[in-house]
Amino acid sequence: RAMELPPSHFPAARAAAAALGYLRYLRGGPGRGLLPRELRRARRQDIDGVGHKYCLELELEDVLDKGRTVSCTAEVLYHLGSTSCAPDVQVTVQGELRSTEEADEEFYNQIRSLEQELVAENIPDSHGNVPPELEPILLLAWVASGYVIWQNSTENTKFHLAQVKHVKQVKRSDEDLQFDYVLLLHEMVSQEVLPWQVTLLWHPQHGARVSQ
Amino acid sequence: MRLPVLLAALVAVATCTEIFAGHQVLRVLPQSDEELQKVQELQDLEHLQLDFWLDPRGLGLPVDIRVPFPSLQAVKAHLEAAGVSYSIMIEDVQALLDEEQREMLRSSRQLPLNTDTFNYEAYHTIDEIYSFMDMLVAENPNLVSKLEIGRSTENRPLYVLKFSTGGTNRPAIWIDTGIHSREWVTQASGVWFAKKIVQDHANNEGVASILETMDILLEIVTNPDGFAFTQTSNRLWRKTRSKNAGSICVGVDPNRNWDAGFGEAGASANPCTETYHGPYANSEPEVKSIVDFVKGHGNIKAFVSIHSYSQLLLYPYGYTYTPVPDQQELHEVSAKAVAALSSLYGTKYKYGSIITTI
Numbered sequence: 001r002a003m004e005l006p007p008s009h010f011p012a013a014r015a016a017a018a019a020l021g022y023l024r025y026l027r028g029g030p031g032r033g034l035l036p037r038e039l040r041r042a043r044r045q046d047i048d049g050v051g052h053k054y055c056l057e058l059e060l061e062d063v064l065d066k067g068r069t070v071s072c073t074a075e076v077l078y079h080l081g082s083t084s085c086a087p088d089v090q091v092t093v094q095g096e097l098r099s100t101e102e103a104d105e106e107f108y109n110q111i112r113s114l115e116q117e118l119v120a121e122n123i124p125d126s127h128g129n130v131p132p133e134l135e136p137i138l139l140l141a142w143v144a145s146g147y148v149i150w151q152n153s154t155e156n157t158k159f160h161l162a163q164v165k166h167v168k169q170v171k172r173s174d175e176d177l178q179f180d181y182v183l184l185l186h187e188m189v190s191q192e193v194l195p196w197q198v199t200l201l202w203h204p205q206h207g208a209r210v211s212q
Numbered sequence: 213m214r215l216p217v218l219l220a221a222l223v224a225v226a227t228c229t230e231i232f233a234g235h236q237v238l239r240v241l242p243q244s245d246e247e248l249q250k251v252q253e254l255q256d257l258e259h260l261q262l263d264f265w266l267d268p269r270g271l272g273l274p275v276d277i278r279v280p281f282p283s284l285q286a287v288k289a290h291l292e293a294a295g296v297s298y299s300i301m302i303e304d305v306q307a308l309l310d311e312e313q314r315e316m317l318r319s320s321r322q323l324p325l326n327t328d329t330f331n332y333e334a335y336h337t338i339d340e341i342y343s344f345m346d347m348l349v350a351e352n353p354n355l356v357s358k359l360e361i362g363r364s365t366e367n368r369p370l371y372v373l374k375f376s377t378g379g380t381n382r383p384a385i386w387i388d389t390g391i392h393s394r395e396w397v398t399q400a401s402g403v404w405f406a407k408k409i410v411q412d413h414a415n416n417e418g419v420a421s422i423l424e425t426m427d428i429l430l431e432i433v434t435n436p437d438g439f440a441f442t443q444t445s446n447r448l449w450r451k452t453r454s455k456n457a458g459s460i461c462v463g464v465d466p467n468r469n470w471d472a473g474f475g476e477a478g479a480s481a482n483p484c485t486e487t488y489h490g491p492y493a494n495s496e497p498e499v500k501s502i503v504d505f506v507k508g509h510g511n512i513k514a515f516v517s518i519h520s521y522s523q524l525l526l527y528p529y530g531y532t533y534t535p536v537p538d539q540q541e542l543h544e545v546s547a548k549a550v551a552a553l554s555s556l557y558g559t560k561y562k563y564g565s566i567i568t569t570i
Contacts, residue, residue, distance in 0.1 A: 009569060
């Protein structure tokens with residue numbers, strides 16, 4: 001039993017936010033940040049004994065490649081009765097995302113060669129400004145917040161990253177970069193702003209992972 | 213500081229170049245002749261490009277040295293090897309210069325002479341906005357007047373700008389911005405709206421035709437206590453600043469305090485939450501003032517409240533799925549408004565009733 005949902009209504013919008021979180025975690029990086037452009041189509045399927053599955057057609061744009069949009073389809077399955085369990089998300093991106101190999105290597109080498117561990121706070125600042133040299137740090141925060149948003153989304157929530165309250169690089173003996181973030185997430189339904197601590201590991205070839 | 217360096221600093225500030233990034237100023241207090249000698253040795257090492265703000269003068273007198281970033285390690289190693297203690301007086305000279313430049317810009321902004329030199333591209337303080345309002349009225353006495361409709365919990369005046377080309381109690385359009393204080397772009401938009409209305413009228417375009425038969429009422433800082441709080445204490449404060457009996461939590465969500473579906477869906481009874489509706493409808497002076505004004509006016513035809521973020525154009529209801537009587541017309545008007553908005557720069561808004569869209 002699948003029903004078509006108006007894309008401007010909140011159920012589809014909330015599912016899209018969860019899908020975007022997941023996608024940012026999977027495909028984001030210091031040189032790539034994905035923004036939602038439009039929700040083209042949404043359907044919902046109630047699966048007895050399992051939960052509610054949303055099928056979405058989205059248009060996204062890469063913050064650093066704003067001229068074009070990328071289409072993608074996403075499936076978000078919220079499990080029945082469980083608010084402590086992350087929704088299952090699958091995303092398929094149609095076409096290629098702009099390559100970030102060079103930018104990733106440059107960023108990686110830059111951070112590795114810092115004598116003092118990077119520390120920053122309030123990104124963006126109260127006026128919405130982001131110093132250009134901290135852009136990659138913010139984009140990595142999108143990756144970290146993407147994970148948190150995906151993991152904590154329900155049909156009754158819609159999260160956005162409001163601000164990076166604090167970030168501290170932690171030098172590691174292995175090849176990964178480590179950033180300890182304190183993120184402020186804004187939840188649209190309750191309007192609460194919630195601080196969240198996340199440790200993000202990143203490597204140009206291995207990608208990102210949130211360490212628990 | 214030596215003169216050439218001072219000049220260089222001024223040039224750097226003027227041209228916004230960052231030649232002092234990562235430089236530190238170290239303070240050394242030589243306690244013995246040996247220590248003093250070690251510090252004096254540094255003066256001879258020209259390649260370090262040290263800049264003595266306070267030269268070595270004698271025992272127990274501070275020596276202040278600006279050390280460029282590439283020389284920091286060497287200097288600290290030199291001092292530490294000799295057991296000379298030092299402290300870091302300035303962690304990053306460039307940061308200090310940047311802050312100073314910001315201050316200079318701020319103070320030059322404090323006194324825009326008129327609404328043409330006012331900076332619409334920057335966020336402003338309450339005082340700056342209130343002074344903008346007074347300037348706008350002074351410049352356009354036949355079009356704009358300022359009304360005080362009440363006082364906030366912390367006794368700040370609540371001002372409404374009235375744009376009118378005459379008549380008596382003409383039908384009016386109400387616009388408010390900043391009811392949620394952290395939504396800074398809305399107060400800034402309100403300031404810009406005010407200027408735009410005046411400009412349109414002067415150029416006989418845009419809203420000029422509306423002003424022929426209707427008044428526009430604009431409350432820019434609808435929640436001044438909250439706004440002040442976002443500037444002094446918490447950038448993300450949303451509510452008013454009223455005290456809640458029996459709770460340490462402060463503030464009521466003014467946009468849940470209206471007497472329409474009070475306490476129903478979308479509002480919280482918990483004073484510690486962002487959507488706390490308050491002890492009763494219109495408990496907040498910021499809200500009651502508007503209600504009294506609107507009822508007293510009796511001829512308000514449209515009521516528009518501006519929020520951020522989301523790019524949504526919404527019409528009632530927020531607390532029930534029952535459609536408003538004019539739902540069809542509101543939906544059509546919204547569609548036209550959104551299309552018109554998009555025609556300028558491609559900005560996309562979604563639209564619908566509050567309850568279905570948020």
